[in-house]
Amino acid sequence: MMFGGSLHAYVIRRRVFFHPVPSPSVGSPSPKDTTALRRPPPHLVPAPAEPSSLQVAAEQARRRLDARAEARALAASDPALARELGIGRPDLPRGYDDGGLVDVNHCPPEVLATLPGLTPELVERVVRAREECGGFVSVEELSVLAELPPRLTPRLAEQTIYLS
Structure with missing residues (x-):
């Protein structure tokens, strides 16, 4: 049987x-x-697995990091083109994705306030120091001249750019 x-x-x-x-x-x-x-x-073939929210978020973060690296390279090689494209200027209309970079030398205080760790008081210091020195060349110079807490320097370095 x-x-x-x-x-x-x-x-x-x-x-x-x-x-x-x-x-x-x-x-x-x-x-x-x-x-x-x-x-x-087809009804017997399992559907492909949907990516998890963590996988989606990680992929988006990778894209932003790649976009920032590309925008930084472009700004280093051709600052005039970077300004024309609006790199680091989320306050301006633009068609280029810079991954969320902020040009500390040219953006308004409202945009500076979106940076991680910058309180309204620190934003005022940055604006005041920017007006006094005419702009910054690096995050280290920004931290020293605006008297920012040292713990902010690495966080700001990830999202800022300094176009002349």
Whole structure:
């Protein structure tokens, strides 16, 4: 009796999972034709897994980092083009994605306030120091001249740019 059940399962399995491919010379193949097999029907194929929210967020972060690196390279090689493209100026209309960079030398205080760790008081210091020295060349100079807490320097370095 066990052999009969196994044989039945084998026959059913072949009918469900393997479908004969029509032969162009003969027409439609017989159900017992096992020489040409095709994929199982779509309702039996598992759907591809959807990416998790963590995977989506990580991919977006990678894209922003890549965009920042590209924008920094462009700004280093051609500052005039960087200004024309609006790199670091989220307050201006633009078509270039710079990954969220902020040009500390040219953006308004409202944009500076969006940077991580900058309180309204620190934004005032940055604006005052920028007016006094005419702009910054690096995040280190910004930190020293605006008397920012040292812990902010690495965080600001990730998102700021200093165009002349």
